[in-house]
Amino acid sequence: MPDVLTAYAQAMRRRVLVVALLSVGCLLTFGLDLLIGPSELAPRLALQGLFEPETLSRPQAIIIWEVRLPTALMALLVGAALSLAGAEMQTILNNPLASPFTLGISEAASLGAALAIMLGIAIPGLASTWLVPINAFLFAFGAVLLLQMLARVHDASAHTLILFGIALVFLFDALVALIQFVASAEALQQFVFWTLGNLSRGGWDGVRVLSPLLACIVPFSLAGAWQMTALRLGEDRARSFGVNIRRVRFMSLVRVSLLASGAVAFVGTIAFVGLVGPHIARMLIGEDHRFFLPASLLTGALVLSLASITSKLIIPGVLIPVGLVTSLIGVPVFLILVLRKRRAL
Amino acid sequence: MSTECTLDAPTLAIERLTVGYGNTPVIEHLTLDPIEAGYVVALVGPNAAGKSTLLRALAGLIPAVGRVTLGGRDLLSMSLPERATHVAFMPQTLPQGVALTVFESVLSALKASPLHENHPTDSRRLRHHAVHTLERVGIEHLALVPLDHLSGGQRQLVALAQTLARDPVLMLLDEPTSALDLLHQVSVLQLVRSLARDGRIVVLVLHDLNLAARWADHVIVLHQGTLFTAGPPEEAITPRVLSRVYGVSARVERCSGHFLQVMVDGPLDPPLHPSRRV
Ligand SMILES: Nc1ncnc2c1ncn2[C@@H]1O[C@H](COP(=O)(O)OP(=O)(O)OP(=O)(O)O)[C@@H](O)[C@H]1O
Numbered sequence: 001m002p003d004v005l006t007a008y009a010q011a012m013r014r015r016v017l018v019v020a021l022l023s024v025g026c027l028l029t030f031g032l033d034l035l036i037g038p039s040e041l042a043p044r045l046a047l048q049g050l051f052e053p054e055t056l057s058r059p060q061a062i063i064i065w066e067v068r069l070p071t072a073l074m075a076l077l078v079g080a081a082l083s084l085a086g087a088e089m090q091t092i093l094n095n096p097l098a099s100p101f102t103l104g105i106s107e108a109a110s111l112g113a114a115l116a117i118m119l120g121i122a123i124p125g126l127a128s129t130w131l132v133p134i135n136a137f138l139f140a141f142g143a144v145l146l147l148q149m150l151a152r153v154h155d156a157s158a159h160t161l162i163l164f165g166i167a168l169v170f171l172f173d174a175l176v177a178l179i180q181f182v183a184s185a186e187a188l189q190q191f192v193f194w195t196l197g198n199l200s201r202g203g204w205d206g207v208r209v210l211s212p213l214l215a216c217i218v219p220f221s222l223a224g225a226w227q228m229t230a231l232r233l234g235e236d237r238a239r240s241f242g243v244n245i246r247r248v249r250f251m252s253l254v255r256v257s258l259l260a261s262g263a264v265a266f267v268g269t270i271a272f273v274g275l276v277g278p279h280i281a282r283m284l285i286g287e288d289h290r291f292f293l294p295a296s297l298l299t300g301a302l303v304l305s306l307a308s309i310t311s312k313l314i315i316p317g318v319l320i321p322v323g324l325v326t327s328l329i330g331v332p333v334f335l336i337l338v339l340r341k342r343r344a345l
Numbered sequence: 346m347s348t349e350c351t352l353d354a355p356t357l358a359i360e361r362l363t364v365g366y367g368n369t370p371v372i373e374h375l376t377l378d379p380i381e382a383g384y385v386v387a388l389v390g391p392n393a394a395g396k397s398t399l400l401r402a403l404a405g406l407i408p409a410v411g412r413v414t415l416g417g418r419d420l421l422s423m424s425l426p427e428r429a430t431h432v433a434f435m436p437q438t439l440p441q442g443v444a445l446t447v448f449e450s451v452l453s454a455l456k457a458s459p460l461h462e463n464h465p466t467d468s469r470r471l472r473h474h475a476v477h478t479l480e481r482v483g484i485e486h487l488a489l490v491p492l493d494h495l496s497g498g499q500r501q502l503v504a505l506a507q508t509l510a511r512d513p514v515l516m517l518l519d520e521p522t523s524a525l526d527l528l529h530q531v532s533v534l535q536l537v538r539s540l541a542r543d544g545r546i547v548v549l550v551l552h553d554l555n556l557a558a559r560w561a562d563h564v565i566v567l568h569q570g571t572l573f574t575a576g577p578p579e580e581a582i583t584p585r586v587l588s589r590v591y592g593v594s595a596r597v598e599r600c601s602g603h604f605l606q607v608m609v610d611g612p613l614d615p616p617l618h619p620s621r622r623v
């Protein structure tokens with residue numbers, strides 16, 4: 001008896017350590033992200049400027065405080081939000097290929113943005129800088145509510161959700177294409193730029209919205225950790241343990257939609273983080289959701305922060321949209337990870 | 346506190362139970378003699394007879410109409426968490442591709458919803474209880490093995506431990522021994538019997554009629570969603586039942602150990618249900 005408990009305690013300590021290391025990793029990449037950039041500002045100067053702002057010239061101060069800092073923070077926040085959302089989505093849909101965008105959330109956000117950018121249709125009474133993000137958010141959130149309603153009419157199973165979700169993806173894509181068809185060339189270009197995930201777009205506004213959003217949602221995610229873990233053992237089993245799966249699923253979908261639509265609204269679609277973050281976390285730590293959820297959050301933050309750094313390094317002096325980097329670099333790296341893991345077994 | 350008293354030595358009563366999927370009923374108006382605590386009940390019958398469906402309905406996993414009471418309390422109208430304090434169900438299968446260890450899976454069974462009152466709630470005692478459960482099933486050496494690295498029989502033992510962990514008065518086990526070797530079959534059935542003797546009701550689906558005859562106090566034979574017969578093994582397992590329900594010609598004899606032994610000679614000739622499909 002003590003053997004098992006000792007070994008278990010040891011496994012727990014190892015997990016806490018992994019989570020701690022991931023946090024440290026996030027801090028390091030965050031620092032690096034601040035020091036590197038396309039503009040002429042030596043990393044040494046940037047470092048000095050962070051601690052002694054008065055040594056910087058006015059343009060240098062703007063680069064650090066108005067561009068790099070919010071962008072680096074957004075990388076962490078968006079990565080964390082998407083990866084946590086992805087982890088929850090994979091569990092409630094019982095599908096390791098699910099991501100926050102599986103059920104049409106990003107397409108709905110695109111539709112909202114397209115309406116705002118190309119047709120100027122939005123909720124009346126909004127300041128124009130907020131028009132696109134809020135429209136994107138409302139559409140994304142609305143899509144999830146619609147999905148829930150549709151699924152509830154049937155049996156609200158994971159299967160039904162996926163089917164209806166995919167139907168919504170096609171519907172929203174078609175509507176966006178229709179809008180693109182009638183839009184002016186200028187608006188079209190602006191929209192295409194919007195769809196490329198870009199971390200610097202959000203700025204401090206994005207940080208101000210996303211950080212409290214994340215701070216509010218994470219406790220609720222963690223509170224449901226045991227029920228989510230039980231859900232991994234199969235629906236029948238979880239229910240016979242007394243877990244109200246419909247409720248767990250609905251509450252989780254609400255969290256996912258808030259996180260994903262919040263992220264999409266400010267930075268556009270950043271694929272892949274929400275898929276790969278949970279996968280890496282699962283390899284590192286397993287699926288005890290008390291650790292799996294925070295580890296997913298941190299892995300996502302780390303991955304997107306690294307992607308943000310990479311996006312500045314690929315072509316010196318040019319900032320490539322980070323959404324492209326996550327896909328172009330992330331996909332091969334991820335495949336290598338998965339294949340190595342396979343061989344190890 | 347009369348309800349508590351009755352749940353200490355409960356009776357399971359099933360009256361006019363109708364269960365199905367969608368609009369097609371699988372079980373219609375099933376009424377069974379009340380089942381007392383302390384007994385092991387074997388549910389037997391051919392494939393698709395409705396055995397799993399009955400267990401899932403009792404566990405509240407699929408909607409059912411009728412009257413099911415446990416210790417006088419209506420089971421069908423209980424909320425899922427409340428029912429989970431009295432009833433535990435062991436499904437036929439354990440999912441693949443789950444990155445959890447055996448110990449974590451048992452802990453999650455304990456933590457997923459509140460247990461009944463006389464159960465420890467603090468984490469340290471729950472962990473001890475989880476280890477104790479693994480020991481009862483004889484798999485404490487597997488505690489930290491990932492579920493995906495287990496053999497078929499080991500998975501079945503883990504599934505049993507998950508069900509046992511919640512310490513329910515009504516245990517519903519769907520083919521708990523189908524993947525087990527001879528020794529493990531015996532030790533699981535011994536465990537099942539001691540669980541029953543401690544004042545629980547254990548209903549288990551068994552395909553091996555010899556095991557049912559040897560270990561069950563009461564055998565219920567289900568056939569096409571209806572009760573064919575029920576009673577002590579020697580009354581419920583007879584050549585007539587075997588030919589009518591399973592469509593085989595078989596002998597039932599008492600072997601030297603005094604237990605019933607079923608020997609199947611072959612399919613009935615001519616077949617009883619020529620068009621029966623599983
Ligand atoms: N999810 C489901 N949806 C629709 N029909 C189902 C479902 N599960 C089972 N059935 C049907 O209900 C009937 C009874 O199935 P059940 O699983 O209860 O059989 P069983 O007695 O447990 O058989 P086995 O010995 O093969 O496990 C079968 O005809 C089956 O086709």
Ligand SMILES: [Mg+2]
Pocket residue numbers: 396397398437519
């Ligand atoms: Mg069955």
